[in-house]
Amino acid sequence: MTTAVEQILERKAQAVVRDPAQAPAHDIREALFELEAKGEIIVQRVPEPYVEVTTKFGRTKKIPIEHTWHHKSCGQCGHIPGYSSSIFWLHRQFGLDYLDPTDQTSCTGWNYYASATSNAVAQAAVMVRNFAAAYETGYFPLIHCGTSYGHYKEVREQLVHHKELRDEVRRVLDKLGKPLVLPEEIVHYSEWVHVMRHKIAERQVVEMKMLTATVHPACHYYKIVVEDAIYDPEIYGGQRIATITALLETLGINVADYSTWFDCCGFGFRHILVQRDFTRSFAVLRKIETMKNEVNPDLTVTHDTGCVTTLDKSQFAAKAHERKVGIPVLSDAQVAALAMGAHPFRVLQLHWHSTDWRPMMEKLGIDWQKYWDEFEQDLEAIRKGSKKGITWEDADQPVVFTRSA
């Protein structure tokens, strides 16, 4: 090897520690504060307590621990409710103050990216209406969905850089009697899980070191407004996002790499609903089969609604074509909740998942059948009317898991 190549390899072997003074992208928060100083917007500050993390170009980002307004995900709440309930369950285990609002709409990003039956003003107005609703309660928005998070980062840039858009959005908000508020940080729930990972591990009751997992990072988490995502020199040498992986490693799970880590899951927004041959082909051929062939993980973990849906639901049809599939898909919040003893069905709601999770549970030594039978009794009670539904009273208490035979 030449000296130059040796030097390059040596440099690439070092963890990436970036100097924020050399960042190629501006710090949007400076622009927010400038607009606030001019009286154009209100900036909602991150409440204390918060933890500071580093983002891609070495800047710090504040992640609030509590007093959060939960901006829910339409896909999660609609068809993967265990994802949402795990996030809330984790907050409740730590006794954290939070708000689960009914004064919240979807970001409508799924529709926007699928059909473009919207425009920049409408998307911005929907976002700021939600942020204003949070501001009015005094709670700070915590975004559950990767697409909401990426979309809101994108819209924030547009609002900051385009006065005419701000003016038009302000006109619409005036009709609603709402102020033009932007939060100091746009925070994804997986960033909260990331900063809570050591506390989660302290309360871990399920040993997980026998598991091998692959990580699928959500495109909309880190590919939109790339500078605003968590990077850590101790995770992947700072070359890839730290969220999800850091949690899994802290829980003792073996995180295995695979060659298509950076690939999209194939969700496609419109495709998963009306052009599904694309979605399931991409999800299976580029992600699931690749994971199976290269590392054969016990599960794959991601942090976005569309990704969980795509990777989980695409495997059934592919199985009929004898493709190599069969990796259960969970969110990082579900894995964290399970590690802390959350009920597999009352909290994780695993029965909403299509790809078989039973082998993973059996490998963990959890007698899932016992907990399913327990849950079926809940369902029967609901059917008979002797129980209105499952509440936090039923679900809060961590389970002392019975080991399977």
Add this chain to the structure above:
Amino acid sequence: MPTTMENWNPGKKQERYPNVPYAEKERLFLEVKSDPRYEDFLYGCYECGICVSACPSARFYDYSPRVIAQAMAREDIERIYEIMVEDIWNCAQCFSCVRCPRGNNPGGLVTLLREVAVRNGLQETREVLKGYSRVIYKVMLKGNQVSPDMLQPDFFPDWGPWVQQFSANMPVWRRAIPVDTLRGVTDAAWRVDSKTLRELYTIWFETGNMEIIKEVDEGLYDLLVEVMEEELEEG
């Protein structure tokens, strides 16, 4: 061989839509270019192809974010019209193409092209979006998307036996969720206040979004307007 206007995009003939006047094609392009976001998304393309290597749609379709960035940068009116008619709905909107070393956003350009195609009621766009109407209906009216009551075996047969099990047990399974805003709700993802929905409808009307829907599906528009206006009057 030097790249010329004739050979730079082999495989795609020029003037595939001679029946559409050039002036109309140019008008549509200028509508895209006049969007304030256009300059945020396009800085000039040197054809490295990094976007194509990252693009999931490029693996399965005759689709290239590089060609889109190139056509826009060259202001190739004919090629851009072809892209609007044939290519834009293949994009997965993942923004993997934003790894462009020039800072271009081909996915963002596709978003602008789509908005113009929708606003102008291009027939091919209307055809593509026909199957998507029920989702548009849900998001406009409920402020949610893909609600539990949409998870039916006839719409999701490929999601496996899980869908049959779910649809047979939907009301009970939805009551078996501890989250207060989700429990028991089947026509939306979570419980949304009536006042919040009225604010959402106001946004749709004030931002011209309802006019966009009218271009896509007039029947859907009539249905939505009837419900929304009634709700706004009651509020």
